[in-house]
Amino acid sequence: MENILVLGANTRPIVCSLKNIGYNVYSSDYFGCIDLKKCVTNFKSVLSQKPYFSCGNFSKKFNPETILNNASEMIEDVDYIIYNSGISPSKLPKRKLIGNRDINNIENKYELYKRLEKSFGDVFKFPETYLVNNLENALEIATASESKKFLLKPLEGSGGVGIQNIDGIDPDTDIRGAILQEIVDGLDVSASVLSSGDEAITIHTSEQLIGNKWLGQRENYGYCGNIVPYIQQISPKNQLNNLHIEEIAADIIYDLKLIGSNGVDMIIKNGEVYVIEVNPRLQGTFEASEAALSINIVQAHIMACQGELIEIPKPKNFAAKMIIFAKKRSIVGNLNMKYVNDIPAQNVIIEEGEPIATVLTSNKLLKDTVDSAKKIVNNVYRNLTPTNQ
Numbered sequence: 001m002e003n004i005l006v007l008g009a010n011t012r013p014i015v016c017s018l019k020n021i022g023y024n025v026y027s028s029d030y031f032g033c034i035d036l037k038k039c040v041t042n043f044k045s046v047l048s049q050k051p052y053f054s055c056g057n058f059s060k061k062f063n064p065e066t067i068l069n070n071a072s073e074m075i076e077d078v079d080y081i082i083y084n085s086g087i088s089p090s091k092l093p094k095r096k097l098i099g100n101r102d103i104n105n106i107e108n109k110y111e112l113y114k115r116l117e118k119s120f121g122d123v124f125k126f127p128e129t130y131l132v133n134n135l136e137n138a139l140e141i142a143t144a145s146e147s148k149k150f151l152l153k154p155l156e157g158s159g160g161v162g163i164q165n166i167d168g169i170d171p172d173t174d175i176r177g178a179i180l181q182e183i184v185d186g187l188d189v190s191a192s193v194l195s196s197g198d199e200a201i202t203i204h205t206s207e208q209l210i211g212n213k214w215l216g217q218r219e220n221y222g223y224c225g226n227i228v229p230y231i232q233q234i235s236p237k238n239q240l241n242n243l244h245i246e247e248i249a250a251d252i253i254y255d256l257k258l259i260g261s262n263g264v265d266m267i268i269k270n271g272e273v274y275v276i277e278v279n280p281r282l283q284g285t286f287e288a289s290e291a292a293l294s295i296n297i298v299q300a301h302i303m304a305c306q307g308e309l310i311e312i313p314k315p316k317n318f319a320a321k322m323i324i325f326a327k328k329r330s331i332v333g334n335l336n337m338k339y340v341n342d343i344p345a346q347n348v349i350i351e352e353g354e355p356i357a358t359v360l361t362s363n364k365l366l367k368d369t370v371d372s373a374k375k376i377v378n379n380v381y382r383n384l385t386p387t388n389q
Helices: 012-020 064-070 072-077 109-120 135-144 242-255 286-293 297-305 366-382
Strands: 003-007 024-029 042-045 080-083 129-132 150-154 178-182 187-195 200-210 223-228 260-269 272-279 318-325 330-332 355-363 384-386
Touching: 003 012, 003 072, 012 024, 012 286, 012 297, 024 064, 024 072, 064 072, 109 129, 109 178, 109 242, 109 272, 129 135, 135 150, 135 178, 187 242, 187 297, 200 242, 200 286, 223 286, 223 366, 242 260, 242 272, 260 297, 286 297, 286 318, 286 355, 318 366, 355 366, 366 384
Parallel strands: 003 024, 003 080, 024 042
Antiparallel strands: 129 178, 150 178, 187 200, 187 260, 200 223, 223 318, 260 272, 318 355, 330 384
């Protein structure tokens, strides 16, 4: 049986999918969720999750180097490596990687925009984007446009972390290594694409949940989950042919010469597509993809990296993934519930705004899928006790 190591901020979804197809799985991650442990042969996590101790703040404590250092011995022992969000492949042995090996020109959002504009500028739209080095420069550009609003986005990063509207920004904000980008008011949609390098195919599109306050997300543009598959809305503001979205996403991944499972984030406004980001790795969407399509996405990713694309079935269900964040500093109760994943240890303290757990539901009907997910979200919140200790 082959040994495979998964690296990332949260490895639980990939680890458990690999376990389901017969791998011995190793993991180095940040959170160390209790439902990760049943799927791994060996693991190391940054958080120890001790009862009545705080799990702290992810943005302050997360360091990719720590995850890599924790994995150093496992890297030598395993046959293959898959990396997830939060880890770059640049410091990993290329001979063991399953996935894209060189993504520097994609992780740098400004370089990515320039390349895509050159290749596809007459095919679809991009938000107006500038590379800025100081706040004065950013404000000067933003105020010169009376009809557009702008946000500041880190040059690298994922999950919507650190994105700020420039209106009302703290004048002492350090924005070195940032882009100024036009705010496009529309529907957030993501496309999941499998690529062998010679061919790319979109396996589904999904509606993204972004900045949802009812899920406790404090970041205005923070990722909170997905609803799979995306169903075209009747509203003229968002109306667009799904096939057109799928073709755009596949063309982008093929043009960038990416392999395996990759994501393209877009905004639909007035029937037009604005491309926002490319995620050159397995996306947070993928476990909802598995629930909707009844296939193992990680296996499909591995096969695509080996040059073979699986036949993609039509979605059999709708699936909803919702990431729950703490609305107040809280002690966690027993969250070992059906449809709840990424479970923290009982009685740990989660700080306000930090992720608690993930809900995943699926059903034949969209409304039932979403309603059941929301019900479980409420059950999770009922199992939290606000604390000042």
